[in-house]
Amino acid sequence: MSKRPAFPGMGGMNMQQMMKQAKKLQEQMAKEQENITTQEFTGKAADDMVVATFTGDRTLKSLFIKPEAIDPDDPDMLEDLVIDAVNKGLKQIDQATQQSLGKYTKGLM
Structure with missing residues (x-):
């Protein structure tokens, strides 16, 4: 009789090997996540009227508003510009995270 792998479909990998592989992947993911948190991401609206x-890590570092974007008669326009810049x-950040970490979660969801 041939010996069956400890976990079918895992290429004969035993539990210890699986744990080592999982730890390695976890360390790689943490390193990539840390890399993302050190980067800056900028959203711009309407010819850089709002940046x-x-x-x-999704912390708002700065919000720049050009003086000409401030119209006391149209505060809704400024609100829309701020929302647009923030969402962009x-x-x-979401795209960078998906690009960097998506390779680890592909097929899990």
């Missing part, structure tokens, strides 16, 4: 800069910055 929102975030760190990779956050989307950049």
Whole structure:
């Protein structure tokens, strides 16, 4: 009789090997996540009228508003510009995170 692998479908990998592999992947993911948190991401709205800069951990680092974007008669326009810039910055973080960490979670969801 041939000896069957400890975990079918795992290429004969035993539990200790699986744990080592899992730890290695966890360390790689943590390193890549740390790399993302040290980066800056910028969202811009309407010809840079509003610029929102975030760190990779989604902390708003700066919010620049050009004086000409401030119209006392149209505060809704400024609100829309701020929302647009913030959402674009956050989307950049999401895309970078997916690109960097997606290879580890591919097929898990």
